[in-house]
Amino acid sequence: MWSVIISHLPDWKVCAQAILSLIIAITLYYLNKYLRTLVTKKNAPIQKEWKSKHHAAPSNLSEDYEENLNAIKQAIGSNSDVHFREFQITEFHARAVLVFVDGMQNEELISKQIMKILMKDVKQDMTDGSHFVNPLEFSSYLKDKVLPVCEAYEVAELHGLNQSILMGFTALFIEGMPHALLIGSSGMKTRAINEPSSEALLRGPRIGFTEVLSENTSMLRRQGYSEDLEINMYEVGTRIKKKLVIAYMKEIVNPDLLQEVKDRVGKINMDFIAESGYVEQLIEDDYLSPFQQAQNTERPDRVISGLLEGRIAILLDGTPFALIVPVTFSMLLQSPEDYYDRWLPGTLLRMLRFFAAFLALMAPALYISFISFHPGLIPTELAVTIIETRQGVPFPSLIEVMILEISIEILREAGIRLPKPIGPAMGIVGGLIIGEAAVQAGIVSPFLVIVVAVTAISSFSIPVYSAGITLRILRFAGMLCAAVLGMFGTILFILLICGHLSKLKSFGVPYVTPISPFRFNDWKDLFLRSPLPFMNKRPDMMKTQDKKRR
Secondary structure, three states, X not given: OHHHHHHHOOXXXXXXXXXXHHHHHHHHHHHHHHHHHHOOOOOOOOHHHHHHHHOOOOOEOOOOHHXXXXXXXXXXXXXXXXXXXXXXXXXXXXXXXEEEEOOOEOHHHHHHHHHHHHHOHHHHHHOOOOOOOOHHHHHHHHHHHHOOOOOEEEEOEHHHHHHHHHOOOEEEEEOOOXXXXXXXXXXXXXXXXXXXXXXXXXXOOOOOOOOOHHHHHHHHHHOOOOOOEEEEEEEEOOOOOEEEEEEEEOOOOOHHHHHHHHHHHHOOOOOOOOOHHHHHHHHXXXXXXXXOOOEEEOOHHHHHHHHHXXXXXXXXXXXXXXXXXOOOHHHHHOOOHHHHOOHHHHHHHHHHHHHHHHHHHHHHHHHHHHHHOOHHHOOHHHHHHHHHHOOOOOOOHHHHHHHXXXXXXXXXXXXXXXXXXXXXXXXXXXXXXXXXXXXXXXXXXXXXXXXXXXXXXXXXXXXXXXXXXXXXXHHHHHHHHHHHHOHHHHHHXXXXXXXXXHHOEEOOEEOOOOOOOOOHHHHHHOOOOOOHHHOOEOOHHHOOOOOEOO
C-alpha cells in the first residue's frame, strides 16, 4: 500500500519548488510588513510652523508714503523684474506709485485704465463738489467709482502684499493712504487650449486642460450649469507658493472622503510643488506600491464624470494634469470613449483592454515558463516549431527575453524624447532593424520576436500611460519569477499581485472593488459597460450622499 501511495507523490524537485515558493512568499510578506513600520506617512501641518520660524511678525503699512515705498523696495525691490512707476495725482497734489512684475501684467491696461484715469480723468468723476479729506474714503471712491477693473482689494499687511505682487497683482500706493490697493490686471502669455496629447479619442470633446488654473476651473464650469459644483482653493509650498484647487459635487460627495482629502492636502510639506505628480506622491496611501492611487488626466469631461460618481478632483496651477481620487484598478482600463459609443462596442473595447493588460504583464513570463520548464504543456506541433526556431540561439530563454525587452524599452523612451517629427519613425524603424538583425544573427528566436511585439502593442492599448508603466515594471519581476521556478513562480507572482491589490486602498476605497469586496451593482460598469438605462445608481463603493443618477 505504501508503495502505491509513494508512486503517486510528485518528484522531489517539484516538492522543492513548492517549498521554495512558500518560503519566498512568506519572506516577501514579512519584509513588506517590516518596511511599512520603518517609515510613517503622517506629516504634521507645516505652513504655520514654517512661517513662525522663518518670518518675523507681520508688519502693516502706515500713512507715511516714503516709509511704505522703502519697505516694499527693501523686500522685493532687488528683483530686476519688479517695476516701480511713480506719478502725481494732480487734482489732489498726491504722489502715487504702481508696483508690478514685468511680464505678468497687461501694461496697456495699466496705462489706459489706471494711470490715465488717475492722472487726467479723475477730475471729471468729482464734479459733484465732494471733497475727500479722509484717505479711506478716497480709497473706497477709487475702488467703487473710478477704476474700471474687475478685481480691487485693500491690503494693509506688508508680507501678504509682497506675495500678491509677485503672484501677478498690481499694487497702487497713494500718499496718505494707510494701505495699498491691489488691482487684478493679469497679462501673462498662456498656451492655447488644445486636444489632450496623452488621452486621444476618436469620439468626444477635443479640449484639454492648460497650465493656467483659472482656465481649468472655468472648463469644469463650462461642462454644464450646476450649483452643486464646489471649488475650494488652497496654497501649497512653503517657500514658493502655488494655488491648488479641490473640486467636488457638494450634494454627492462623501463628507468623510472630502475631509480626508483636505487633511492630506493640508499636510503637504515641501518647498515647491512643481507638478501634480508631487501632490499625488505626497497624499497617496501606500508609497511602496507600484500601482498609482490617484488617476491623472488632461480631460475635463473625465473629471466631471468622476465628480458625478462622488470622487474628488485636485487641480494645481502650472500643470494641465488633474488628479482624481479615489481610484480603483478598473478605472485605469476605462476610457471616456466607452460611454460615448453604444454599449456593445464599448463593452468589446473594454474587454480587449483587460485582455491586453494581461498580455502586457504575463506574456514574457509564460513564454519563459513553457520553454524552459514545461514544454510538455505546449501542443506538439507548436513545440516542434519553436524548438526549430531556437536552434543555434546561444542564450537561455531569460537572457533572450531580456535582450529584446530592454531594447524595446530603450526604443520607447527614445521615441518619446526625440522631436515629434522623427520620434515615431525612429521607434518603428529601430524596432524593425533590431528585431530583424537579432534574428539573423541568431541571438533571439523569431517566435520570441512575435511574443515581445504583441506584449509591447498590448501595453500601448492601456488608456492611462502611468498604468502601462506599472505593468512594464512588474513584467520584469514576473520574468525573473518564471526563470527561477517556472510555472510555480508565475503562479506565485500572480498570487502576490492579487494579494497586494486586495490589501491596497485609495483614500479608504479598496483598490480592486467591486471584485473584492463584492458589490453586485458596481459590476454593471466593470468588465461590461451596461446600457445607460441600467446604470441608474452611483458606485456603492463611494458611499455617496445621493445614490441615484439623475
